[in-house]
Amino acid sequence: GAGVSQSPRYKVAKRGQDVALRCDPISGHVSLFWYQQALGQGPEFLTYFQNEAQLDKSGLPSDRFFAERPEGSVSTLKIQRTQQEDSAVYLCASSLVTGAGNTIYFGEGSWLTVV
Amino acid sequence: GQQVMQIPQYQHVQEGEDFTTYCNSSTTLSNIQWYKQRPGGHPVFLIQLVKSGEVKKQKRLTFQFGEAKKNSSLHITATQTTDVGTYFCAGPDTASKLTFGTGTRLQVTL
DSSP states (O other), X not given: OOSOXXXXXXXXXXXXXXXXXXXXXXXXXXXXXXXXXXXXXXXXXXXXXXXXXXXXXXXXXXXXXXXXXXXXXXXXXXXSSOOGGGOEEEEEEEESSSSTTSOOEEOOOEEEEEO | OOOEEEEOSEEEEETXXXXXXXXXXXXXXXXXXXXXXXXXXXXXXXXEEOSTTOEEEETTEEEEEOTTSSEEEEEESSOOGGXXXXXXXXXXXXXXXXXXOOOEEEEEEO
16 A cells, blocks of 8 residues: 555543554555554554564563564554553554664554543 | 653744754664654654764755764754644664654744
């Protein structure tokens, strides 16, 4: 596709509900990143995929967060038993080549509000 | 872990005035990237600096990478209302992780 596509754009979840956020990266991009951005803050790294392999998940805040990219293209970020502190924008980004030092292209984000 | 701080946190200027944001890393960086995020939008890549002391220009924007590769700056000459947004610097922490700065929010009024 022309850019990184994320869905849903907006999600309101009741506390305790599970959510799944989808990311469709730019076609052919090897690297895929998930970031979390709280209001008024910079993006915070969550996890990184190189093709289908999840090489770094050090930023996932708890075991309620899980990400996958089974075929090396589309990725899903799943949050189980959502809490109010999970409210944030979840940004997906992709890069043509591997490594964080390369240009990454962000999607428009999935805005999650937990009530 | 690596920390990246930016100052100021917020700046409000009149259109036509200049603007500068400064970025400081706790560790030496292999490169530094700058992003712009419009209100309600997503970060958009502006530029990457790699060499010590490097200076790059994009129209009214001038980017500098410090000699020690631990700091950087973005200067906008004669701001316009289209420059409104938050400017983030970011540097690679590991092979996979890009650490973003705290951001500087720029407001421009007529």
